[in-house]
Amino acid sequence: MAQLKEFLKQIISLPGLSGYEAPVREIVSRKWEPLVDEMRVSRLGSLEALKRGSGTGLKHTVLLAGHMDAIGLMVTQVTGRFLHVTSVGGVDPRVLPGQPVEVHGLKELRGVVVQPPDNLLADQKPGAPVGLDELFVDVGLEAEELAQLVHPGNIVSFGQMPLELGEELLAGHTMDDRTSVAAITYCLEILQKRIHSWDVWAVATVQEEVGIKGAFTSGFGLNPDIAIAIDVTHAKGPGTSEKSIADLGKGVVISQGPNIHPGLYKHIMKLVEELEFAHQMEVDPAHSGTDAIALQVTRGGRASMVLSIPLRYMHTPVEVVSMKDIRRTGRLLAEFITGLDEKSLDELSQEMSY
């Protein structure tokens, strides 16, 4: 268990912005290698790992997707000693000033995100946050050297180190969605000691933050019978609603909505009730905003579902998660997979009684 936390700390310390996932893919593939039977990299860069089931004949397949890409920044202009940047994925510029970053130019450069003093900004109210176009990255080099080492298009990743908050909580960047990669890893570890008849594709997808791309293409390429996206969801925190949002450390979040197959939903609810498994509910009225939306519709479509891990301060470099929720998600996935048999797929279709 301590090992799982160390693994998560390791993968959130790596860069791997959307489209540039190679560094994190490398580490995840080393971790998964002894846990699966086959591994490959999709044409877009997703890591696709197959753990074969014990079933005979034409086996059904379940795909687990957790995205390994990270949000971050990209250089748009090199202006003198400073860099202008834009966002890769949804970055909240309010939390950027003062953040340590790594600029991946010809060399790896440590830097900080800086903002002009607000009395020097036209029309700026004292203390008001400034937009991305007013922020700069300073790596401490003179203009000439900077221009030699960095060009527009170089990526800039968060440099915030993981921080343990007490026993169970962990803060850092890219918890969205490497916590899910950790949960899938935990599931694969549990499955080593279990017998399951279905084939399992564990997929660390790419480019979720820039348009759910890796899930589209791996969903097409692997064409599983059912698909489960594992992602993070907003947990209660400053400014959030008390009613509708999950609690950190209080269990896996199970979604309902048009992105979720009703049969799968019933199946997983029955399972958590039987096992008296800590869980919470969420409603996604249209688009779950996860890999599931792609997995549901690529090729001929398939039954899909979302399991979420509660997370505070989403899309900041200090996202907070609970190790408990991650382990629970891994365990629930393993229980779900173990319970699948030859009849499961037909039963799911019949449960569409609405």
Next chain:
Amino acid sequence: MKELIKKLVEASGPSGFEGTVRNLIRDEISSFADELRVDSLGNLIVRKGTRAEGGKRIMMAGHMDEIGVMVTHIDENGYVRFTNIGGVNPLTCVGGRVRFLDGTVGVIMVELKDFAEFFNIKKFTLQDMYIDVGATSREDCPVKVGYVAAFDRPFEDLGNRLVSKAMDDRIATAVLAQALKDLKSTPNELYFVFTTQEEVGLRGATTSAYGIDPDIGIAVDVTPVLDTPSGKFNDVKLGKGPALKVMDRSLVVDPRILDWTVRTAEKQGIPYQYEVISAGGTDAGGINLTRAGVPSTCISVPTRYVHSPSEMVDYKDVLNAVKLVVALISQPVMLD
């Protein structure tokens, strides 16, 4: 090449109505093609070469369609109301002209209560505008609901710089047509695809890529440039070479493909720029997500005043874009 550009940009082809443009391109290049077909969405697909050792199947895309307008309503006095096809900016419409596919010309104006308002009007949308085709009633109006028009501006040759409507993306169709003509040999199976309906959602590229199932996709498109007064958008400038896309809202270019294009440009001594934009997308985004995924990139022609009727490109950039495309597809694709 200027003559080809003039011919292509002056043709009319709003999204979904690319027939005229397609015929022009077909006439221009059919003698250079190994195989030529039109798919069910109207994409013109030209195959050249077969796969030799180390060769790949490469799809190139330049879109034939342009932004335009479609008639939604004609009032009793013969004024024509319209909606946009693709991203039409109301600012560039007022006082402009459109030409319908049947040749009818109309003037676009915004509703005015009095003439002083014309000099003060700040906020208006396409709903506040109409096209005057010179009709006096609904009955004698030469156009009907559903009729389609493109903006009407002639091509201007300013020497180094070229100006026209529909540089987005006829300039790419010209680049690809010229590249096909200049190509001497290739180890790759090449598909030059002149796509439809890019401006309304990358549709032609998405379906043609599905049909072709390429290993690699290369779109050629324009990239908006603000190397102009007050501009602080990115570092791309007119005349500094074709822009190699790194990211836009439809695509993050696979870093291995970006490296390959940079190495090729450097080896050939072709000037290039890096392009990062926080808006917009191209056919490369459509190709990228086809089937199990296609690593894709976009070679951009830097263009001022994109989506206005006066889009400006640098002729040297255009010639260099042709050179770069030819260099890329003449060699085995080396990705590490």
